[in-house]
Amino acid sequence: MEKFLLFTPGPVNVATNVRTSISKEDICHREIDFDKLLQSIENKLLKLFEIRDEAKYRAVVITGSGTAANEAILSSVVGNKNILILSNGEFGERLHAISIIHNTNTSLLAFQWGESLDTNVIDLYLQQHDIDVIAMVHHETSSGMLNPLDQIGALSKRNGSLFVVDCVSSAGAETIDMEKDNIAFCSSSSAKAIGSYPGLSFVIGETTEFEKLKMLPVKTAYLNLYKFYKFLNTYSQTPNTPAVPLFFALEEALINILKEGVANRHSKIRRKATFLREGMLNLGLKFLLAPKDMCSVLTTVFVPPHINIDILREKLRDKSIIIYEGKGCFKGRVFQVGNIGELSRKEILFFLATQGNILRDCEVEAPTNVTSILGDIPLQPLIINEKTLVSENSV
Numbered sequence: 241m242e243k244f245l246l247f248t249p250g251p252v253n254v255a256t257n258v259r260t261s262i263s264k265e266d267i268c269h270r271e272i273d274f275d276k277l278l279q280s281i282e283n284k285l286l287k288l289f290e291i292r293d294e295a296k297y298r299a300v301v302i303t304g305s306g307t308a309a310n311e312a313i314l315s316s317v318v319g320n321k322n323i324l325i326l327s328n329g330e331f332g333e334r335l336h337a338i339s340i341i342h343n344t345n346t347s348l349l350a351f352q353w354g355e356s357l358d359t360n361v362i363d364l365y366l367q368q369h370d371i372d373v374i375a376m377v378h379h380e381t382s383s384g385m386l387n388p389l390d391q392i393g394a395l396s397k398r399n400g401s402l403f404v405v406d407c408v409s410s411a412g413a414e415t416i417d418m419e420k421d422n423i424a425f426c427s428s429s430s431a432k433a434i435g436s437y438p439g440l441s442f443v444i445g446e447t448t449e450f451e452k453l454k455m456l457p458v459k460t461a462y463l464n465l466y467k468f469y470k471f472l473n474t475y476s477q478t479p480n481t482p483a484v485p486l487f488f489a490l491e492e493a494l495i496n497i498l499k500e501g502v503a504n505r506h507s508k509i510r511r512k513a514t515f516l517r518e519g520m521l522n523l524g525l526k527f528l529l530a531p532k533d534m535c536s537v538l539t540t541v542f543v544p545p546h547i548n549i550d551i552l553r554e555k556l557r558d559k560s561i562i563i564y565e566g567k568g569c570f571k572g573r574v575f576q577v578g579n580i581g582e583l584s585r586k587e588i589l590f591f592l593a594t595q596g597n598i599l600r601d602c603e604v605e606a607p608t609n610v611t612s613i614l615g616d617i618p619l620q621p622l623i624i625n626e627k628t629l630v631s632e633n634s635v
């Protein structure tokens with residue numbers, strides 16, 4: 241097989257029209273051709289985010305990966321006020337790491353990785369502290385957990401706080417209702433469930449909130465969110481030279497989603513996740529999260545006791561299959577299998593068959609007294625909390 245099959249939560253295998261679009265034509269980003277391209281992308285992004293009142297929202301596109309959009313938000317919307325970061329994994333911690341660079345009044349409510357955000361704890365915290373901005377991750381990619389936008393959105397509304405969300409790995413796969421859930425700004429990127437190449441990110445925000453940024457201190461030159469808004473509004477351009485070929489690719493990827501229908505795309509990704517998960521359960525594998533907590537983008541799987549994750553990844557790679565290893569406290573204990581991008585049912589079956597063979601071979605090679613991989617695997621999970629331990633078998 242020539243191509244790599246990217247069972248990763250980004251980068252992804254892109255569609256053929258996305259691949260060919262980058263060599264379309266040479267245009268100048270200070271000419272009408274780019275203005276039109278950017279307008280078209282903005283319109284499509286608002287449709288992807290299912291914004292009902294399109295006049296009230298804008299979408300700026302930034303040349304830079306998802307972190308650029310997060311840093312643009314966190315450096316531009318807080319001013320001298322107080323921001324609270326909610327975290328339950330690697331990407332929540334990254335929001336915190338970015339915020340403390342730009343905002344002296346940053347606080348963090350950190351829950352265990354893989355554990356749900358506890359809304360009672362958050363509610364109490366908000367009552368006892370003066371919080372102007374709340375930031376969190378929608379899909380915490382490091383565990384696969386989908387955090388509840390509706391619940392935190394309602395809390396932010398009641399508290400009168402600006403609510404900003406990292407939707408980098410959920411946009412294109414899960415519903416994000418900015419209007420209902422009181423989200424002032426959210427970020428995402430081109431390279432995950434949207435299905436384009438890495439290198440572009442964007443911020444969708446309420447027009448009135450973009451306008452307010454004018455009054456706030458400027459903390460970064462390149463990632464100044466107000467500047468992106470001003471250039472979009474005034475010239476339909478970006479402040480600095482954009483990666484034009486990636487804009488062509490993003491536009492094609494968005495066309496693909498809108499042609500299919502946003503809801504249809506979401507259910508297609510969910511069907512693939514279910515198919516993949518059923519297959520892996522049949523191989524005797526166990527998952528980190530309960531099904532109700534999982535995002536449809538990826539599955540986090542416990543490394544079976546007698547398997548070395550580096551060897552598993554290497555053997556899969558020999559068959560052109562790429563998976564992710566766990567990060568941070570999950571390192572060596574879990575691996576992650578994505579199901580976004582152009583992965584066909586046949587390719588998922590190929591992955592499952594290959595993985596099954598490797599696990600079986602490892603079992604034969606394993607030294608002593610290892611129980612059957614296809615039977616009941618003795619678990620060596622990271623103990624996160626009792627709830628997780630009870631629920632992990634119940635998929």
Ligand SMILES: *Cc1c(COP(=O)(O)O)cnc(C)c1O
Pocket residue numbers: 250305306307308310331377379380381406407408409429
């Ligand atoms: C991928 C990802 C990011 C951005 O990472 P980049 O390497 O900058 O693309 C941010 N947040 C989440 C939740 C992600 O999954």
